Amino acid sequence: MSAWMPPADAGLTEAAGAALARVLDGRPLVSAERFCSSMRTLYAGPRPISWTRPALAIGCYPAWEQAAPIAVVAAEDRSGRRGPAERHAWMRDVDTQVAGLLAGLPKPPVIAAWYVTGRLRRWAGPGGTLAAIDGRLRAVIEDKAAFDALLKAANVPASMRIPCVRVEGRLPALAELQRQVGARRLVVQAGADSGGRGTVFVDGDADLQRAATMPGPYKVAAFIAGWSSNTTVVSVPDAAGNIAVYVDRPSHKAIGIAEAGIGPGKSAGNDWSRPWPEAAVAELVDAAVRIGRHLWAEHHLAGLFGLDALLTADGRVLFNEINCRNQGTTEVSAVNQQLRGLPPFLAAHLTVLLGGRPDWLPDADGFNQATIRAATRGGPGPYYLKLRHRGTGPVRLAGLRGPGVYRPDNGRLVWVRAGAHPACANADLGEVLLANLPAEHVVCLPGAELGTAEALTTGPNTPFTAAHRLSVFGSTVLDALAAHLIPAPTHSEVTPA
Structure with a gap:
């Protein structure tokens, strides 16, 4: 593990493990997420929590x-294929096998997942x-068309809300929407989907027609230039019925990088090593606490949620989305808590959802002040x-030894060591953890997820150099991985997502 990780605090790890053991009460913990390695930051990293x-x-x-x-039950082990269709259909593909396995367990399971279906x-x-x-509840809170109303109800300052209008019926003409919002370029959002779906950038009538194919109501907002960002938050109720809101360090998120195979509005990854302006991160943390308190008072929502925001060149923060669940960032953002000597937020999330109390957490106000200091300083921090x-x-994928x-080096990838945690790789030394790579026999179709490149860094060799641009190192990693891809004949026709 990286030298940046503080010495293990056995007491905190034991407290988190004991709290989870109490709420599990001998029942088997089952994870149901796209990656069978989900939660590895908790059990395969520093200070592992065995439960x-x-x-x-x-x-x-x-x-x-x-x-x-x-x-493990993985759909890919049965199909031998990886592609956009497979990543959307995996639950259906393993349904019969999983139902039989779970029914045969000696005790009813506890299934950890993003949201209930x-x-x-x-x-x-x-x-x-x-x-x-x-x-x-997730569908109500994540409704993109209702987000501005949620911010208003949480008393988030108007300066942190993007100018927008809510459209209940058909979308008006482009010129009328531009007039109402006060911007030439628009962002139309609808529904409660994830991964950039439900978002259309509108520059002309063709874009607006494409946005109109989404079922309304719609949020039509001004396009704001700047870095996208994600912040992980966990809300923890106490015995008196109050809520403590813990806010993690915000990221810099790269969006829509065609060179990386990432379409408009979709995330290419997140970097937590870049510093934030102090005033901006202080405003973000204060607003996140307001939102957490509102969600508890209005919906009795506790546990993890994430906030997407934009950081402009002049240091303003404007919120654009909320996700009240685990996110794609949850795995790697957990390293931020471990860098501070704490178990990841996910341990508190599971404990809260199962009716327990994560009593290892420090005072929320002190934690959030430390978040502001850490974000202002910048690295060391994780990225993916x-x-x-x-x-x-x-x-x-050929010529590699699997994830690690x-x-x-010279346009190829050279094995360094085994690993499963971002802190196993020091990006300052040119290292990356390649997680969730496909096995050599797996046929990868156009648009397939090949995994993630993860590491810790103090600044050098971050994967992104700007909000929509890869760094030289990021491009080098992608090109080196591509050099290990060899043609695989198949008779299937696939349209990438």
Whole structure:
């Protein structure tokens, strides 16, 4: 592990493990996420919490030895294929097998997932428990068209809200929307989807027609230039019915990098090593606390949620989205808490959802003040870069040793060591952890997720040099990975997502 990680605090780890053991009460913990290695930051990193290693992981992509749960059911192990269609259909593909396995467990399971669905209820069965945000509540809170109203209700200052209008029926003409919002370029959002879906950037009538194919109501907002950002927050109720809101260090998120195979409005990854202006991060933390308190008072929502915001060149912060669940950032952002000597927020999230109390957490006000100081200083911090198959034909990944720490050298990737945690790789030395890579026999179709490149850095060799641009090192990693892709014949026709 990195020298930047503080010495292990056995007391905090034991307290977090004991609290989880109490709420699990001997029931098997099952994870149901796209990556079967989810939660590895908790159980495969520094100060591992053994109770968070799933008895069974259900997902699309299998884990690897250093990140392995006790047992795995991965759709990819059955199909031998990786692509956009497979990543959307994996739950259906393993449904029958999983239902049988879970029904045969000696005790009803606790299934950890992003949010509750009908399939997950069926998998849990009689007596089973879902450690996930209620799906109907999630749809209400994440409704993009209602987000500005949520900010107003939480008393977030108007200066942190993007100029926008809510449209209930058909979208008006482009010129009328531009007049109402006061901007030439617009962003139209609808629904409660994730991963950049439900968002259309509008520069002309063709874009507006595409946005109109989404079911309303719509939020039509001014386009704001700047760095996108994600902040992880966890809300923890106490015995008196009050809520403590803990705010993590905000990231710099790169968006829409075609060179990396990432479309407009979609994230290419996040970097927590870059410093934030002190006034901006202080305003962000204060607003996040307001939102957490409002969600508790209005919806009784506790546990993890994430806030997306924009950081402008002149240091303003404007919020644009909320996700009340685990996110794609949850795994790597957990390293921020570990750098401060604490168990990851995810341990508190699971404990809260299962009715326990994460009594290892420090005072929330003190924690949040320390967040402001850490974000202002910048690195060391973690990052991840999404890896995609950018070509137009099916390929296989050859000449590597599976997930682990590598170093790009002469246009190829050189194995350094085994690993499963971002702190295993020091980006300042040119290292990256390549997580969730496909096995050599797996056929990867255009647009397939090939995994993530993760590391810790104090600043050098971050993957992004600007809000929509890869760094030289980021490009080097992607090109070196692409050099290990070889054509794989297939008879299937696939349209990338």
